[in-house]
Amino acid sequence: MRDRKPVESWLTDMDGVLVHEGQPVPGAPEFISRLRGSGKRFLVLTNNSIYTPRDLQARLTRMGFDVPEESIWTAALATAQFLADQRPGGTAYVIGEAGLTTAMHAVGYILSDFSPDYVVLGETRTYSFEAITKAVRLIDAGARFICTNPDPTGPSAEGALPAAGSVAAMISKATGVEPYFVGKPNPMMMRSALNTIEAHSETTAMIGDRMDTDILCGLEAGLETVLVLTGISSRAEAERYPYRPSRIIGSVADLIDEI
Template sequence: MAWNYLMDMDGVLVSEEHLIPGADAFLAELRADETPFIVLTNNSIRTARDLRARLRIGLDVPEASIWTSALATARFLESQRPGGSAYVVGESGLTTALHEIGYVITDSDPDYVVLGETRTYSFEAITTAIRLVERGARFIATNPDATGPSAGGSLPATGAVAALITRATGREPYYVGKPNPLMMRSALRQIGAHSENTLMIGDRMDTDVISGLEAGLQTILVLTGISTPASVELYPYRPTRVLDSVADLVGHTQDPFGTQLDRAQQL
C-alpha cells in the first residue's frame, strides 16, 4: 500500500527553533519518493509562506504542503457562509487566510467573531469580541490549545482566551483545529488523499492522535515533543505505533507498520 502522510510540525519536525534530528532525512525521503504529505499546525499566527521560511533551518517544505488551523478555519467559514464578514482577534496567518476567501474583516455587525493565536492580546480587542458575541455574532476559534510553549515556559494560547470570552458571554466557540477531525479532513482534501491509506504523525495524544483516530487514520506517536511512554498509558485510546522520532521511519516510509521497521528497531 502506498501511504500518504499528515504530520504535526512542533515536536515532530522542529522543537522551538531547532531541527529534530532525522526530520530532514525523513522529509527528503518522502519528496524523493513523491509521497504526498502535509505538515499541520494548530498555530494560526503565521502564514504558510512564513512557516516555510521558519522551517528553512534544514527542512525544505513547499508552501502548498503546510496546513494551518487558520487555513482550515477559512475553508470551514467559506463552506458555511461564503463572502461573509468577521471580527478577528489574531495575527497575519488568520487575517490573510480570511482575506483570501473573500471575507470582510470588520467590527460592524460581523457574521463571526474569529479568535486565533496572537502574542499581543489586547483588553480592547477582547472586549470588542465579547460585545459582538453578545449581540449575536457566531463565535469561532482556530484551536482549543490552552497554552503554547516558549523558552521561558507556558504562554496563554487560543483556548485560554476563548475561555475568558465564554465566561463573559456564556457562548462556547466552535473549534476548527485539532482535535476536531475537520482539520484532518480538510488536510486530506488539500492533497487529494483518502483516510484508509493516510497516517498521522504527532507528539500529542490529546490533539494529534485523537484527531487522527476520529478521522479514520492510522496514527504514529513520536516521543520528541509532549508525550512520554508513561503519559501514553493515561489515555483510553492508543496510537497505531509509538516511535522515538521520525528518524525511525527513514528507509521505511513505504512500510511504516510492517516487519521491516520492526527488524530495524531491534538492531
Template sequence: MAEQKPIAAWMTDMDGVLVHEGRMIPGADTLLHRLSERGVPFLVLTNNSIHTPRDLRFRLRSSGLEVPEESIWTSAMATAAFLDDQRPGGSAYVIGEAGLTTALHEIGYVLTDTRPDYVVLGETRTYSFEAVTTAIRLIDAGARFVATNPDATGPSTEGLLPATGSVAAMISKATGTDPYFVGKPNPLMMRAALNRLQAHSESTLMIGDRMDTDILAGLEAGMRTVLVLSGITRADEVERFPFRPTRVVTSIADLVDDV
C-alpha cells in the same frame, strides 16, 4: 480483521515533531527528503494560526527543512475554508495575526467590528484587554464564535504560554457561548487536509506529539497514528488516555526507514 492498506500519504504535525523552538529535530530532514524523492504525498499540519504558509516555509528552511507552501496546512487555512463553506463572503471580527487575517482575506471576508457575522479567535502573542472586550460584546450581540484551535498552552523558550484555548475559555465564561473549534482534534481539519492531498484515510499516516490533538484527530479521521515523544506528551502519560496511537516512537528519526 481486514488487511490494512499500505501507507500512501503522510501527515505530520510541525512543532515537537519536525522542529522544536526553531531547531530541527534530528531525522526530520531525512524523512522529508525521502518522501519528496519517492513522490510520496505529504502535508505538514499545525494548529498555530500566527504564520502564513509562506512564513512557515521560510521558518522551516531556516531550520534546515525544505517544505513547499502547498505542503503546509494551518488551522487558520482550515478555519477560512470552513467559513467560506458556511457563509461565503461574510464578515468577521478577528483576534489573531497575519496567518489568520490573510487566510480570511483570501476567501473574500471583510474584517470589521461592526455587526460581524463571526468573532474569530486565533493565536497571537499580543492579546489585548480591549480586543477581548470587543469580542465579548460582539458575541453578546449575536456574532457567532469560532476559534482556530483548542490548545490551551503553547511552548516557548521560557516555558508554557497561554494559547487560543485559554483565551477562548475566558470569552466563553463572560458570554456563556462556547466557540466552534476548527483545528485539531476536529476531524474537519483532517478531512480538509485529506482532500488537499487527494488521499484516503485508510492509507494515510498521522504523526504528532500530542495525544489530545494530533493522535485524537488522526484516530477520529480514520487514520493510523504515530506518537513521537519529542514534544508535549510524555511516555508515562499515554496510558492516561482512553485511546492509543497505532505506534509510539522516540522521534521522527525512527520512521525514516518506513518510507
C-alpha cells in the same frame, strides 16, 4: 489493531515532531527529504494560526527543511475554508495575526467590527484586552463564535504561553457562548488536510507528539496514528488515555526507511 492498507500519504505535526524548541529534531529534515523524493503526498500541520504558510516555509528552510509552501496546512487555513463553506462571502471580527487575516481575505471574507457574522479568535503574540472586550460585546449582540484551536498553552523558549484556548475560555465565561474549534483535535482539520492533497483516510498516517490533539484527531478521522516521543506526550502518559495510537516510536527518524 486491524490490518491497514500501506501508507500512501502522510500528515505530520510540526512542533514537537519536526521541530523542538526552535531546533530541528534529529533526522526530521532527512525524513522530509525522503518524503519529497518518494513523490508521496504529505502535509505539515500546525494549530498555530499566527504565521502564513510562506512564513513557516521560511522558518523551516532556515532549519534545513525543504518544504514547499503548499505542503503546509494551518488551523488558520482550515478555519477560513470552514467559514467559506458555511457562509460564503461573510464578515468576521478577527483577533489574530497575518496567518489568520491573510487566510480570511483569501477566501473572500470581509473583516469588520460592524455586526459581523462571526467573531474569529486565533493566536497572537499580544492579546489586547480592548479586542477581547470588543469580541465579548459582538458575541452578546449575536455574532457566532469561532476559534482556530483549543490549545490552552503554546511553547516558547521561556516556557508555556497562554494560547487561543485560554482566551476563548475567558470570552466564553463572559458571554456564556462556547466557540466552535476548527483545529485539532477536531477531525475536520484532518479532513480538510486530506481533501487538500486528495488523500484517503485508509491510506494516510498522522504523526504527532500529543495524545490529546494529534493522535485523537487522527484516530477520529480514521487515520493510522503514530506518536513520537520528541514532544509533549511520553510513553507512560500515552498509556493513561482510553485510546491508543497505532504505534509509538522515538522520532520521525525511525520512519525514514519506511518511506
